Amino acid sequence: MTFARPDHIRDVDTLPRMPAWVTSTRAETLEDGAFLSGAALNHLHLVLGREEVPQALLRDRLALRAAEACVAFSGRSERAGELRDAVHLLRPGDLPGPAGETYHIWRRAVERPVSIKALGRALPAFEPGQIATWLDAGKGLPVTRAAMVLEVVLREVPRADLAALILADAALAQALDWEHLVPLLAAGPKRADLRKQGDDLRLACHRALISSAIEAVRQVADLARRAAHLKAVAPKLRAKGAGDAVEMFLTRDAVAPSALPLPDRAARRLCDRLVDLGAVRELTGRDTFRLYGV
Incomplete structure (x- = not known):
């Protein structure tokens, strides 16, 4: 069985590509x-x-x-x-x-x-x-x-x-x-x-x-693809303040859990949840002092 892709995901796929004659000419x-x-x-x-x-x-x-x-x-x-x-x-x-x-x-x-x-x-x-x-x-x-x-x-x-x-x-x-x-x-x-x-x-x-x-x-x-995916999974987030947190991810290159409008433990759990959902990435490769971004 196949499923139709959400409209916002399909819209992203229609973004026009730079013409090859621009990218290949010096x-x-x-x-x-x-x-x-x-x-x-x-x-x-x-x-x-x-x-x-x-x-x-x-x-x-x-x-x-x-x-x-x-x-x-x-x-x-x-x-x-x-x-x-x-x-x-x-x-x-x-x-x-x-x-x-x-x-x-x-x-x-x-x-x-x-x-x-x-x-x-x-x-x-x-x-x-x-x-x-x-x-x-x-x-x-x-x-x-x-x-x-x-x-x-x-x-x-x-x-x-x-x-x-x-x-x-x-x-x-x-x-x-x-x-x-x-x-x-x-x-x-x-x-x-x-x-x-x-x-x-x-x-x-x-x-x-x-x-x-x-x-x-x-x-x-x-x-645009990553932002569309984050918006698609946002309704699955139950934490209070998750909506404001998602908005931060949609406007900033990187976000520390401590900057999110949630208690520290809840913020870290939210970041881990978003990583599990493929909506954000951990950017540092560290176990502590982590940063996350779309």
Whole structure:
């Protein structure tokens, strides 16, 4: 006997895939880069508009990827697991350290709609007026605007890679009429690319956005399937506060049991139950200080 798949699972299966000619072609010239990045971003734009996409969860997952890249740019060795620990296992009053702070900044940058106030909250070292001036420096089409913002910030503050990449992604989001910043630029380029200027920098940005948009579309498909499964099993959860806990999993890359709105033992039992149901994964491989995510 076969059973029909629930509508929300079938809807996820209909998410369009990135065209093969985008994923298999390398941008050798500025014209090629502009064409391919435009196609990749247009496809990502269409996918992001789908109702079944867990938008906040996707942004938080991409923020982790961007933070990992920025930490590597600074010469540090922390990877995704260590960044998760630095943020999600932080005790009240403790400081996250340089790598953890980078992740904190990216998370703050994506959690609220793009605005000068929100960017100022994420980047408190810079005055809101300065942030607005830098964003206004971007002109033209979306990737060109992002590249111009990246170039002007790094020209004025040469070591501000993190701020420059966040503001470049903010300029891109504004140009594409996205409500939130979606971390794309940081994970694509090499550190040497950030020191380029003019057309060389624009080509590097096109290439970075092609690869990052392809990865973001892959993440969308994966997270949409996982989120749909979590929603499907949620009615089986009987713990008081389980609904709020599920919502946390649907909006955060990783969750510590202690962060859930349940008593400690009940929170751990809920996480184990969700793992048994295949709805979340344990992310650390440890027996203690565990983190869970969709």
